[in-house]
Amino acid sequence: MYVELSDEARRYIGRFDELTGVAPTDCLVEGDRLVFLVPAGEMASAIGQAGETVEEAERRLDLSIELIEDADTPEAFVANALSPAAVNAVTISEQNDRVAYVEVRDADRGVAIGADGSNIETARRLAKRHHDIDDIQLT
Known part of the structure; x- marks a missing residue:
């Protein structure tokens, strides 16, 4: 891309x-x-x-x-983008929009989100730019 x-x-x-x-x-x-x-x-x-x-x-x-x-697959890319949060699984949904659903441990939710949402927003921007993922949702 x-x-x-x-x-x-x-x-x-x-x-x-x-x-x-x-x-x-x-x-x-x-x-x-x-x-x-x-x-x-x-x-x-x-x-x-x-x-x-x-x-x-x-x-x-x-x-x-x-x-x-960087990573070869969108799933690995999203997991890397949210590091150092421990990501258990990433599932890409291809309904109307491409959404990455990310399973993180409860203890790591704050790390994945970051101060004022900075970490997850950065991950969203990069995922859109490199893998055409419209959104990242934590589960």
Whole structure:
């Protein structure tokens, strides 16, 4: 699926690649937070030993950075987007709209939703952009 990036997002992707050696496939600029979509299998390189690489990128960019690992299937993608919440199952309904129903432990609902709904909204935006999922609902 084709994702259109803003010039600002492209600049942050390039800068993150320079700093970490990992080229994200997408970037959401959300106020004082950047959300990078990291290719599958490259999360460890993007984070670095004990988080040193991503912490240095945060310091140099002067923004908070969140990393989400890409996945081949929509179900795995949604689970990764809601991490670190423990996702038990993801079911994609293809009725009128494409909706991902996500089963999370009660203890992890707050983590999946995030402060003021920021985590689930980010997951919704990325799922729409990369897998044409219209909504994500927690069950």
